[in-house]
Amino acid sequence: MRPLQSFSGLLALVGLIAHGGAAQAWVRSRTNGCHPVYWSQSCIYLQPDGELTKDLPADQVQRIIQRSIAQWQDRIGGSFLRLIYVPPDGPREARFDRQPTIKFRTGRWCRPGDCQGDRESCYDASAAAITTVFFVNKPDNEQEDGLILDADIELNSVHNQFYDADQLPPRGDGRTLTDLENTLVHELGHLMGLEHTCRSAGDGMPDCTVDHLGQRPPLCSTVLAGMDRDPRLREIAETTMFATAQPRETKKRTPEADDVAAIVAIYPAARDPRSCERPRPRDQCGGGGCALAPHGRTAAAAPLLLLGAILLCMRQRRWSGRTC
Amino acid sequence: MTLRVRFVLACTLLAQVLLKSPSLEASVLLPLSTAQLVARAERIVVGTVVGQESHWVDGGSAIVTDVRIRVTRAVLGAQEGEIITVRRLGGTVGEIGMRVFGEASFRDGEEVLLFAERRGGAYYSVGMTQGTLHITQQGGRRMAQMALGGAEIVGRSGVAPVVRPLEEVLDEVRRALAARRPEPAQGRSEQTR
Ligand SMILES: [Zn+2]
Numbered sequence: 001m002r003p004l005q006s007f008s009g010l011l012a013l014v015g016l017i018a019h020g021g022a023a024q025a026w027v028r029s030r031t032n033g034c035h036p037v038y039w040s041q042s043c044i045y046l047q048p049d050g051e052l053t054k055d056l057p058a059d060q061v062q063r064i065i066q067r068s069i070a071q072w073q074d075r076i077g078g079s080f081l082r083l084i085y086v087p088p089d090g091p092r093e094a095r096f097d098r099q100p101t102i103k104f105r106t107g108r109w110c111r112p113g114d115c116q117g118d119r120e121s122c123y124d125a126s127a128a129a130i131t132t133v134f135f136v137n138k139p140d141n142e143q144e145d146g147l148i149l150d151a152d153i154e155l156n157s158v159h160n161q162f163y164d165a166d167q168l169p170p171r172g173d174g175r176t177l178t179d180l181e182n183t184l185v186h187e188l189g190h191l192m193g194l195e196h197t198c199r200s201a202g203d204g205m206p207d208c209t210v211d212h213l214g215q216r217p218p219l220c221s222t223v224l225a226g227m228d229r230d231p232r233l234r235e236i237a238e239t240t241m242f243a244t245a246q247p248r249e250t251k252k253r254t255p256e257a258d259d260v261a262a263i264v265a266i267y268p269a270a271r272d273p274r275s276c277e278r279p280r281p282r283d284q285c286g287g288g289g290c291a292l293a294p295h296g297r298t299a300a301a302a303p304l305l306l307l308g309a310i311l312l313c314m315r316q317r318r319w320s321g322r323t324c
Numbered sequence: 325m326t327l328r329v330r331f332v333l334a335c336t337l338l339a340q341v342l343l344k345s346p347s348l349e350a351s352v353l354l355p356l357s358t359a360q361l362v363a364r365a366e367r368i369v370v371g372t373v374v375g376q377e378s379h380w381v382d383g384g385s386a387i388v389t390d391v392r393i394r395v396t397r398a399v400l401g402a403q404e405g406e407i408i409t410v411r412r413l414g415g416t417v418g419e420i421g422m423r424v425f426g427e428a429s430f431r432d433g434e435e436v437l438l439f440a441e442r443r444g445g446a447y448y449s450v451g452m453t454q455g456t457l458h459i460t461q462q463g464g465r466r467m468a469q470m471a472l473g474g475a476e477i478v479g480r481s482g483v484a485p486v487v488r489p490l491e492e493v494l495d496e497v498r499r500a501l502a503a504r505r506p507e508p509a510q511g512r513s514e515q516t517r
Pocket of ligand 1: 425
């Protein structure tokens with residue numbers, strides 16, 4: 001069954017009442033068909049690439065990643081969704097492979113090309129992080145449209161000097177000082193399917209995107225211009241999923257009531273699909289065929305997921321044949 | 325039918341079905357002033373979006389969209405009447421799409437003021453959404469609207485409502501260009517209309 005279209009609205013309403021009519025404004029990312037994106041299983045395994053940023057000791061980076069996950073996990077007890085940290089165990093790439101990955105880009109702020117002539121795609125130097133969520137887009141199929149298949153977070157360690165704001169800032173080296181946890185907690189919100197709580201012109205957000213109360217998200221500029229005199233706007237600006245940030249900001253480290261309400265409403269414990277399988281390593285797709293195993297899924301999404309797994313296997317067979 | 329043929333057929337079928345799922349991406353951006361946009365830009369034009377085409381890159385790991393823009397006013401690195409191509413991250417190919425929060429977005433037929441830089445083999449909007457100003461008519465004036473996109477703009481200076489008369493923005497661009505490069509390259513100077 002598709003998670004929570006009307007039920008989430010009910011929970012949202014309850015949440016709104018519980019918060020005394022506070023300006024909750026959480027927004028779900030939507031497909032072009034206007035269906036919200038969602039994970040169909042109980043958990044998301046997240047694993048960093050083996051090469052972490054060199055700005056911090058590896059064990060500290062791992063602790064910060066785990067802390068970022070815990071910032072959500074410790075607050076969403078009413079939700080079935082679990083973010084599960086998997087320690088790095090080797091090279092991982094951010095790509096459509098059903099293996100949610102955290103990837104620090106340290107040499108070049110680029111997605112590598114392949115050996116068939118495609119060049120690398122380089123990102124904008126001013127982007128500190130990019131989160132990608134792959135999902136099924138079948139506008140006419142309400143059951144499948146929006147089903148998340150994969151998600152990756154890429155962090156720009158080329159132009160950003162990631163640090164832990166709990167400690168003294170490191171000696172600058174010309175890169176932008178950025179609190180790693182503040183960045184990660186926000187990106188994890190996207191990874192779980194959340195949209196920003198405000199919008200801007202030309203941001204690519206589908207026109208049909210509304211907050212959980214059915215309202216168009218306010219313009220970010222409106223929120224920022226009015227937040228000092230309107231507590232409701234200030235509350236929106238304080239959310240972890242708000243679209244703007246301050247230099248060396250840390251307030252996004254802690255999801256606010258609005259952010260938490262979103263996850264609990266979208267993935268309520270009462271609707272736990274009770275399926276949580278760890279993605280298979282890509283090398284299990286070698287040999288004469290794809291060694292497929294269905295991952296955690298809802299019954300409705302199962303055939304699609306199986307097909308997706310076969311497709312990914314096909315791609316991985318191609319990748320595994322690279323010689324460059 | 326051999327197992328291999330069946331495998332290929334299955335994969336082909338699946339490709340048709342699944343190579344059409346969209347994705348979202350989110351970004352955390354640093355703000356760029358007009359001077360910074362100019363400093364990075366290799367092309368600055370006012371133009372009209374005449375077409376867009378999405379395709380896979382990087383061995384099928386990402387989708388990009390090539391946006392064709394007919395130049396109506398060349399400020400830097402282009403000629404009036406020329407059609408230039410700017411690439412944006414994301415798009416839709418079949419039933420797979422990819423969206424980048426903070427990336428510039430374009431609509432067919434709209435007019436934009438574009439700051440573009442070359443990265444790899446393509447031109448991109450400088451600062452993602454920040455380098456694409458959407459032009460609208462307001463009270464008979466052409467206004468340029470900075471699209472902050474889904475980006476995290478660090479710094480309050482970068483988040484104020486930015487809807488300014490196009491000519492005012494272009495004046496600022498010209499000043500920044502003069503500061504960056506006192507003698508504009510031949511054939512690259514603005515053609516005033
Ligand atoms: Zn974001």
